[in-house]
Each structure stands twice: as C-alpha cells, then as structure tokens.
Amino acid sequence: MTTDTPARLLTLLSLLQTPREWPGGELAERLGVSRRTIRRDIDRLRELGYPVQATLGAEGGYRLVAGKAMPPLVLDDEEAVAIAIGLRAGAGHALEGVDEASVRALAKLEQVLPSRLRHRVSTLQAATTPLTSGDGASIAPETLTVMASTVAGRERLRFAYRAGDGTESRRVTEPYRLVSTGRRWYLVAYDLDRADWRTFRVDRVSEPFATGARFVPRELPTGSAAEYLRRSMQRHQESYDFEVTFAASAPEVAARLPKWLGVPEPLDAGSCRLRATVGDAVEWTAVRLALLGFEFTVQEPVELVDCVRELGGRLVRAAGG
Numbered sequence: 001m002t003t004d005t006p007a008r009l010l011t012l013l014s015l016l017q018t019p020r021e022w023p024g025g026e027l028a029e030r031l032g033v034s035r036r037t038i039r040r041d042i043d044r045l046r047e048l049g050y051p052v053q054a055t056l057g058a059e060g061g062y063r064l065v066a067g068k069a070m071p072p073l074v075l076d077d078e079e080a081v082a083i084a085i086g087l088r089a090g091a092g093h094a095l096e097g098v099d100e101a102s103v104r105a106l107a108k109l110e111q112v113l114p115s116r117l118r119h120r121v122s123t124l125q126a127a128t129t130p131l132t133s134g135d136g137a138s139i140a141p142e143t144l145t146v147m148a149s150t151v152a153g154r155e156r157l158r159f160a161y162r163a164g165d166g167t168e169s170r171r172v173t174e175p176y177r178l179v180s181t182g183r184r185w186y187l188v189a190y191d192l193d194r195a196d197w198r199t200f201r202v203d204r205v206s207e208p209f210a211t212g213a214r215f216v217p218r219e220l221p222t223g224s225a226a227e228y229l230r231r232s233m234q235r236h237q238e239s240y241d242f243e244v245t246f247a248a249s250a251p252e253v254a255a256r257l258p259k260w261l262g263v264p265e266p267l268d269a270g271s272c273r274l275r276a277t278v279g280d281a282v283e284w285t286a287v288r289l290a291l292l293g294f295e296f297t298v299q300e301p302v303e304l305v306d307c308v309r310e311l312g313g314r315l316v317r318a319a320g321g
Helices: 005-016 024-031 035-047 077-091 100-112 115-126 141-153 225-236 250-256 282-290 302-318
Strands: 052-055 061-064 155-162 168-180 185-191 196-201 205-214 240-246 265-268 271-278 296-300
Touching: 005 024, 005 035, 005 061, 024 035, 024 061, 035 052, 077 100, 077 115, 100 141, 141 155, 141 168, 141 205, 168 196, 168 225, 185 225, 196 225, 240 282, 240 302, 250 271, 282 302, 296 302
Parallel strands: none
Antiparallel strands: 052 061, 155 168, 155 205, 168 185, 185 196, 240 271, 240 296, 265 271
16 A cells, blocks of 8 residues: 555556556555545646546546646656657757757756666667768767756856867857757857857767856847857858759748758749758758659759759669669
C-alpha cells in the first residue's frame, strides 16, 4: 500500500498519462489503496489543473484528456531515456524541424535525469551511429544543452572558439538565441570583450561554461535572431542573389522551404517566385531546391542555371536515361 500521498499522486498521474482508460478498481489494486482513496486522489489532480475525465458504470473509469494547457509530464525510466536519445540525435545534427525548442526540452530533461539514467543515455548514444541527412557538422548535445540553458536563464556563457581561419580565442558572451539553418547551429550573442553582437558556429565551440552571472537582455539590432544571422552570413561570405519560380502555390512551397531562405511571393493560384540571397555553394542550393519536390525554373544567376542543368543530366544518366 502506498501511504505517501505525493508519491501516490505521481504514480497515479503516470498511469493516467498512458493512452487508455483505467477502471477505478484496477487503479486501486495497482496502488494498494481503496477505490474511495482513488476518487479523492482524482479530485486532488483536478484541483491541480489536470483534466481527468470519469466514465459512469459498474466499474467506472478514468483517463487524462487534452486540456487548455500542457500539464507536466510524468515519465518512467524507459520513457525518459527514449526521449533523451531522440532529442540528442536530432539536436546534434541540426536537422530541419528540430529547432531551439527541442534543445530547450533536452536541457530541461537532462537537468532532472537521475545520474543512472544520464549514464544510460550516454552509453546508448556512444554505441550507435545515426545516419543523418545534410552535410552539417555534428555537435555534442552537451554543448547545445549548456547553451540553451544559458539562453533560457539569461546567464553569461564562456567558451573557447575556433574561427574559420583556425584562430582560437576565449569568449565571454550574453547569449541571445540558438538558430538552426537546417545544416548547422549558430549562437547569436553579445560579445562582452568586443562590445558588439556576434554570431558563432556551434560546431566550432568547445568547453562551454555557464558562469552563473545573470544579465538583462540587450535589444538585438534587427529584432530577430534569424534575420541577424542572415545579414551576418551575407557580410562574411561571398553571397549571390538567385530567383526561382515554382509550379506550385506560395503556401505549398513555404511549407517545405527552410525559413532562412525567405518567403515565396505568389504569382497566381498555382505558381510563385522566390528571390533570396545565400552564401552557400551553388551546388548545395541546386540540391536544396530539387529536394522541395516541386517543378521549378531558375531565372538567375547563370551559374545556378548551369549547375541545375548539369545536375539534372547527371541524375538522368545515373538512372540509365
């Protein structure tokens, strides 16, 4: 019999979060208490904001339904390990659709994982090799979680950084946001030693350390971390403008287009145009456009037109055409 009421409530909540209906008698047997105690515990959960639905009948049953707000989840050991592994695998490779929110979730989960479970997560990850898309560099999940925690907690971050030319330095920053471009993670932060905003490729960061010193966030010049990163990349890379038309509606293309590439403008109900400035190699831009899955025509630049033509011919030949 579970006499510790808080522990019993947590166990009850964990059971109710599985996608099934629990008869009152079964819950009482599981927890070693009376049905009357189960009814009182259900009332306590409702008072805490958990939307527990009851069904009438000889047995009577309970299940947790969707409410107005996301309630705290109660996970068992296996569930916690599975979620941590999944989040680590995605976060470490900056996969599209796995953005800062998932990294924040990973940081929160690993913060409260018991040491035995953290060891299991690390062991499983060390023993597996993920097959990932894209050519972005992989990143230690611990690096991302430290950064995410300092962003969320408004805490100064210290780290070692290796620039593109190999120059190494130590940085003390006020981290603002983590931004994923689909291939790489970047940190947008205020560099205290240089008294200016900077962007840092996370795969070039090592030894990240949360200093514990709090700060009041400064106003970012562009108002958006993604926009600041885009402008920064244009300043520091040899960029080019391109224009492409798609034989698909603007909403359809926008749903598959990485946000950092911009927003397509509609031409009519079944076509749209995309104008963007990128610093990637034309080969990567050609492949990225082809992977959207729509018929498209490149207007400019001529280098991208030639690249798409050559890539198309190569693929046709590869297929025996």
